[in-house]
Amino acid sequence: MEEKELKAYEVLEQLNIPYKKYTHPPVATIAAIEELDEKMEVMHFKNLFLRNSKGDKHYLVLVDSTKKANTKLIAREIGSTRLSFASDERLEKHLGLQPGAVSPMGLIYDKNKEVEVLIDKDLTFQEKVTLHPNVNTASVTITYGDLLRFLDWCGNKRQFVEIP
Structure with a gap:
């Protein structure tokens, strides 16, 4: 087990957050997860790591997996310049993650709280959520509720956004 995965479980245990773990072959997309034979009890959500046009602001967007996130609409809602996907190097620098493993758990490594979390308002209707523990296996x-508790513990700025 990778050190970053172990760290995710350590934090969940430290916060007394119960979790159910699934192991599976490497998956990098929601479609790949849905093709697995594993019957996970809840829906995954998309995790998008974006940056503004200057590259001085970074956002982790948590969005319902059934939606297609429109970066123009998100930028307009949060009052940002144009948003685009951040590079693999930025993902590693800010969240310590590799492509395909993007997850709120990466906020553990954002020591300077530079990444703002944008949460799709429709996720609030989910009783449970499923996410990667810093690896895509x-x-x-x-x-x-425990996801929100984890985000509180991380201390990053966050806001809820309307994603049609």
Whole structure:
């Protein structure tokens, strides 16, 4: 087990957040996860790592997996310049993650709290959520409330956004 995965479980245990763990072959997309034979009890959500046009602001967008996130609309809602996907190097620098493993758990490594979390308002209707523990060979299911508790512990700025 990778050190970054172990760190994710350590933090969940430190916060007394119960979780159900699933191991699976490497998956980099929601479509790949849905093709797995594993029957996970809840929906995954998309995790998009974006940057503004200057490259001085970074956002982790948590969006319902059934939606297609429109970066122009998100930028307009948060009052940002144009948003685009951040490079693999920026992902590694800010969240310590590799492509395909983007997850809120990467916020553990954002020591300077430089990444703002944007949460799709429709996720609030989920009882449970499933996410990667910093690797794409495992997934964990936690309650939505515990996800918010984890985000509180991380201390990054966050806001809820309307994603049509």
